Amino acid sequence: xxxxxxxxxxxxxxxxxxxxxxxxxxxxxxxxxxxxxxxxxxxxxxxxxxxxxxxxxxxxxxxxxxxxxxxxxxxxxxxxxxxxxxxxxxxxxxxxxxxxxxxxxxxxxxxxxxxxxxxxxxxxxxxxxxxxxxxxxxxxxxxxxxxxxxxxxxxxxxxxxxxxxxxxxxxxxxxxxxxxxxxxxxxxxxxxxxxxxxxxxxxxxxxxxxxxxxxxxxxxxxxxxxxxxxxxxxxxxxxxxxxxxxxxxxxxxxxxxxxxxxxxxxxxxxxxxxxxxxxxxxxxxxxxxxxxxxxxxxxxxxxxxxxxxxxxxxxxxxxxxxxxxxxxxxxxxxxxxxxxxxxxxxxxxxxxxxxxxxxxxxxxxxxxxxxxxxxxxxxxxxxxxxxxxxxxxxxxxxxxxxxxxxxxxxxxxxxxxxxxxxxxxxxxxxxxxxxxxxxxxxxxxxxxxxxxxxxxxxxxxxxxxxxxxxxxxxxxxxxxxxxxxxxxxxxxxxxxxxxxxxxxxxxxxxxxxxxxxxxxxxxxxxxxxxxxxxxxxxxxxxxxxxxxxxxxxxxxxxxxxxxxxxxxxxxxxxxxxxxxxxxxxxxxxxxxxxxxxxxxxxxxxxxxxxxxxxxxxx
Amino acid sequence: xxxxxxxxxxxxxxxxxxxxxxxxxxxxxxxxxxxxxxxxxxxxxxxxxxxxxxxxxxxxxxxxxxxxxxxxxxxxxxxxxxxxxxxxxxxxxxxxxxxxxxxxxxxxxxxxxxxxxxxxxxxxxxxxxxxxxxxxxxxxxxxxxxxxxxxxxxxxxxxxxxxxxxxxxxxxxxxxxxxxxxxxxxxxxxxxxxxxxxxxxxxxxxxxxxxxxxxxxxxxxxxxxxxxxxxxxxxxxxxxxxxxxxxxxxxxxxxxxxxxxxxxxxxxxxxxxxxxxxxxxxxxxxxxxxxxxxxxxxxxxxxxxxxxxxxxxxxxxxxxxxxxxxxxxxxxxxxxxxxxxxxxxxxxxxxxxxxxxxxxxxxxxxxxx
Numbered sequence: 005x006x007x008x009x010x011x012x013x014x015x016x017x018x019x020x021x022x023x024x025x026x027x028x029x030x031x032x033x034x035x036x037x038x039x040x041x042x043x044x045x046x047x048x049x050x051x052x053x054x055x056x057x058x059x060x061x062x063x064x065x066x067x068x069x070x071x072x073x074x075x076x077x078x079x080x081x082x083x084x085x086x087x088x089x090x091x092x093x094x095x096x097x098x099x100x101x102x103x104x105x106x107x108x109x110x111x112x113x114x115x116x117x118x119x120x121x122x123x124x125x126x127x128x129x130x131x132x133x134x135x136x137x138x139x140x141x142x143x144x145x146x147x148x149x150x151x152x153x154x155x156x157x158x159x160x161x162x163x164x165x166x167x168x169x170x171x172x173x174x175x176x177x178x179x180x181x182x183x184x185x186x187x188x189x190x191x192x193x194x195x196x197x198x199x200x201x202x203x204x205x206x207x208x209x210x211x212x213x214x215x216x217x218x219x220x221x222x223x224x225x226x227x228x229x230x231x232x233x234x235x236x237x238x239x240x241x242x243x244x245x246x247x248x249x250x251x252x253x254x255x256x257x258x259x260x261x262x263x264x265x266x267x268x269x270x271x272x273x274x275x276x277x278x279x280x281x282x283x284x285x286x287x288x289x290x291x292x293x294x295x296x297x298x299x300x301x302x303x304x305x306x307x308x309x310x311x312x313x314x315x316x317x318x319x320x321x322x323x324x325x326x327x328x329x330x331x332x333x334x335x336x337x338x339x340x341x342x343x344x345x346x347x348x349x350x351x352x353x354x355x356x357x358x359x360x361x362x363x364x365x366x367x368x369x370x371x372x373x374x375x376x377x378x379x380x381x382x383x384x385x386x387x388x389x390x391x392x393x394x395x396x397x398x399x400x401x402x403x404x405x406x407x408x409x410x411x412x413x414x415x416x417x418x419x420x421x422x423x424x425x426x427x428x429x430x431x432x433x434x435x436x437x438x439x440x441x442x443x444x445x446x447x448x449x450x451x452x453x454x455x456x457x458x459x460x461x462x463x464x465x466x467x468x469x470x471x472x473x474x475x476x477x478x479x480x481x482x483x484x485x486x487x488x489x490x491x492x493x494x495x496x497x498x499x500x501x502x503x504x505x506x507x508x509x510x511x512x513x514x515x516x517x518x519x520x521x522x523x524x525x526x527x528x529x530x531x532x533x534x535x536x537x538x539x540x541x542x543x544x545x546x547x548x549x550x551x552x553x554x555x556x557x558x559x560x561x562x563x564x565x566x567x568x569x570x571x572x573x574x575x576x577x578x579x580x581x582x583x584x585x586x587x588x589x590x591x592x593x594x595x596x597x598x599x600x601x602x603x604x605x606x607x608x609x610x611x612x613x614x615x616x617x618x619x620x621x622x
Numbered sequence: 623x624x625x626x627x628x629x630x631x632x633x634x635x636x637x638x639x640x641x642x643x644x645x646x647x648x649x650x651x652x653x654x655x656x657x658x659x660x661x662x663x664x665x666x667x668x669x670x671x672x673x674x675x676x677x678x679x680x681x682x683x684x685x686x687x688x689x690x691x692x693x694x695x696x697x698x699x700x701x702x703x704x705x706x707x708x709x710x711x712x713x714x715x716x717x718x719x720x721x722x723x724x725x726x727x728x729x730x731x732x733x734x735x736x737x738x739x740x741x742x743x744x745x746x747x748x749x750x751x752x753x754x755x756x757x758x759x760x761x762x763x764x765x766x767x768x769x770x771x772x773x774x775x776x777x778x779x780x781x782x783x784x785x786x787x788x789x790x791x792x793x794x795x796x797x798x799x800x801x802x803x804x805x806x807x808x809x810x811x812x813x814x815x816x817x818x819x820x821x822x823x824x825x826x827x828x829x830x831x832x833x834x835x836x837x838x839x840x841x842x843x844x845x846x847x848x849x850x851x852x853x854x855x856x857x858x859x860x861x862x863x864x865x866x867x868x869x870x871x872x873x874x875x876x877x878x879x880x881x882x883x884x885x886x887x888x889x890x891x892x893x894x895x896x897x898x899x900x901x902x903x904x905x906x907x908x909x910x911x912x913x914x915x916x917x918x919x920x921x922x923x924x925x926x927x928x929x930x931x932x933x934x935x936x937x938x939x940x941x942x943x944x945x946x947x948x949x950x951x952x953x954x955x956x957x958x959x960x961x962x963x964x965x966x967x968x969x970x971x972x973x974x975x976x977x978x979x980x981x982x983x984x985x986x987x988x989x990x991x
Binding site: 095125130155 | 754797803804805807863869870874
């Protein structure tokens with residue numbers, strides 16, 4: 005992963021974290037705000053409902069009072085005040101009166117508490133309601149909740165009592181409205197609000213006793229626990245019910261206990277306000293937040309990418325510069341912008357490369373001087389050998405002319421032979437140096453490396469087992485099916501021949517010469533190993549330096565030539581050696597050498613200098 | 623009690639002619655006596671109409687002769703809706719005063735009463751509980767002797783119906799006087815026995831007193847949580863009111879009773895333990911009336927339905943009646959009279975005796991007053 009990518013990932017993570025924190029914060033704050041808003045809204049609705057309920061209470065009181073004030077009721081009271089009054093005449097009156105006054109429950113009750121006529125249970129005439137005759141000022145009692153016995157069973161009623169007094173006898177009018185779905189339907193409630201009523205008519209929770217304006221509430225048993233709590237400890241409660249996994253189905257409820265005259269719990273009113281709008285609003289806000297977050301994320305992504313690119317550009321350039329340096333371009337220069345740490349780093353880098361370049365130039369200069377010195381030394385050494393016989397021969401020739409003139413002819417003949425031989429020797433020395441300086445460009449053609457190796461081994465077969473020297477055993481490990489490569493067969497032959505000669509020189513006591521060919525990833529490898537004396541690390545480091553040799557009579561140009569040939573073929577050569585064990589030369593050649601401009605071929609001396617600086621591998 | 627309550631018709635000389643407009647609540651689909659009636663109300667109405675069309679009856683009460691041999695003959699018949707009877711000039715008892723009788727069927731009690739009030743009808747049946755109101759509204763009302771027994775008949779084979787304590791407890795819990803006074807508006811008599819006082823002379827020997835304490839005591843002896851389902855004809859408002867009152871009385875005595883209405887004419891549903899039944903007297907004679915009751919009740923109520931012997935003595939009749947009542951398989955509640963509303967033009971109407979038809983042959987139409 006690149007530094008830019010890492011930086012981008014860090015930016016993005018930071019951005020995501022920030023957005024997440026902000027989103028959570030916004031969600032929490034929004035939720036709290038909504039909850040507070042819901043609470044206020046619900047309380048307002050409940051207050052409105054309570055007003056509506058109080059209005060109904062007053063309405064019931066008025067209607068019952070209206071019944072009591074009606075002429076027929078007064079006439080009934082007058083008739084019943086008389087001795088031996090016949091109450092049976094009025095047994096069916098409650099039904100008609102209740103209908104005309106829109107009352108669900110209506111009882112005309114005599115002064116002794118016996119029912120004269122009952123709408124909700126007509127057959128109950130004659131039975132007594134004792135509590136109504138207890139001393140109480142019914143005129144100011146208003147409405148109250150009561151469990152009413154009806155023909156169909158107990159019901160919950162919002163009741164009121166009015167009296168018509170004639171003489172010392174009261175006619176009680178007990179009337180009211182049934183609390184049930186019709187009552188709930190008559191309530192004017194704001195949109196999104198509904199009222200549920202649990203009729204506490206049975207000892208245990210009965211789902212059928214929980215009604216709304218449409219009838220029995222489905223899934224009413226889910227409210228059983230709340231009802232049970234109200235039954236045990238009547239008080240106002242607030243709770244929320246999610247009817248389905250969809251948050252929009254949630255409903256906030258306010259539970260209000262409905263108490264009777266004896267403070268007994270007769271019912272539980274559940275005022276529910278739908279959370280649909282809030283949920284929808286919350287969802288919209290959530291979607292908006294998600295949209296903004298996505299946009300922010302996208303923007304952040306772009307910004308992070310741009311920022312990472314901008315921040316890492318100097319670093320990347322530094323890295324490119326470092327890579328150039330690693331590839332040998334010590335003159336790499338990084339553009340410096342600003343004065344920050346990276347700019348200072350770039351300045352330091354530039355300074356470093358400048359110093360490196362200068363040092364390399366100095367080193368090259370020193371190497372050149374050293375090479376020239378080595379060349380001079382080698383030339384001096386090479387030339388000194390033939391010069392000394394030349395000088396001696398010339399001096400012998402002079403002395404012979406001066407002292408032994410008789411033998412001069414013979415001495416002259418011998419001396420001129422020696423002189424010619426040494427001059428020939430000098431010409432050979434000069435010729436080898438001249439050959440190295442004139443290394444030809446390879447002429448590429450299809451070459452089977454195995455064939456080249458076999459040819460060389462065959463060439464040296466006689467020398468491996470020559471009389472008078474310890475035998476050398478060649479071992480060939482040539483891979484079958486080795487692909488042909490584009491190479492100059494002559495140059496390759498000469499290079500491998502050099503390596504074989506070196507190996508033979510390294511094994512004066514005989515040994516094993518192993519040649520191995522393999523191929524891998526489009527490259528062909530050749531290993532030439534000997535079991536000779538091996539090289540020291542210092543020798544290994546300078547092995548490919550021109551004019552460097554570990555042999556007494558070497559020119560120091562053999563391996564430099566090999567390295568030059570390998571390099572011209574786009575390959576590389578390296579050496580592994582251990583003192584006393586042996587040395588292995590490895591050559592890796594591409595099947596097809598890269599196109600190189602003719603000018604790219606550097607002089608062997610310079611190339612060798614650079615390679616020797618890089619170590620044993622070239 | 624027999625007579626006419628309301629404005630008395632002045633004695634005037636009868637005259638022929640005119641059409642008597644009759645409204646009844648029943649729906650009669652066929653005047654043929656051989657075709658069975660769908661319900662007791664249709665059967666009773668069919669009996670009344672047939673009595674006008676046939677001259678005589680057989681010993682078993684079925685009509686004899688041919689249709690039209692009676693004081694009237696069938697002139698027009700629209701099944702279930704309307705019928706016109708024309709006077710039969712060849713009737714052996716002499717031609718009826720009326721030229722014809724137009725009978726409107728299926729009229730509700732309220733509509734019949736209204737039609738009487740506005741003089742759109744001359745004759746109509748009125749439920750007993752409406753008699754008092756009809757009188758207060760100025761309608762001429764004719765009331766017969768109490769000749770129809772309203773009773774509870776337990777259904778034989780039902781577990782609770784087979785428990786004599788449950789039957790007696792329910793009987794003791796019923797406040798018959800309140801039913802007469804409030805529901806029937808004092809038109810009728812509390813019934814302790816199967817025969818009315820005017821017929822048997824022994825009705826006073828049967829108690830009609832409410833005894834909730836005794837009922838409660840008896841009911842408490844029954845183990846478990848017994849419950850009595852009391853069925854009634856859903857189209858019979860009086861039976862419904864009485865059933866509902868019985869439920870209240872029973873509840874006061876701690877007896878669990880549920881009233882359940884059943885379609886008109888249907889037999890008691892399978893889950894009914896008892897049912898409210900109307901038992902009209904087939905004849906004024908106590909032995910004949912009791913025999914008829916036993917025949918009507920016997921199959922389903924588990925009582926001994928053996929007919930009384932011809933010429934049974936009053937003591938035998940009483941003993942049989944006492945035996946049945948003491949078994950509480952039939953619990954008498956009230957005796958109901960037949961109540962008729964009469965238009966202002968109707969003259970010489972006399973309420974028929976038990977088992978008799980409408981005496982329209984003697985009725986004539988006078989001027990409205």
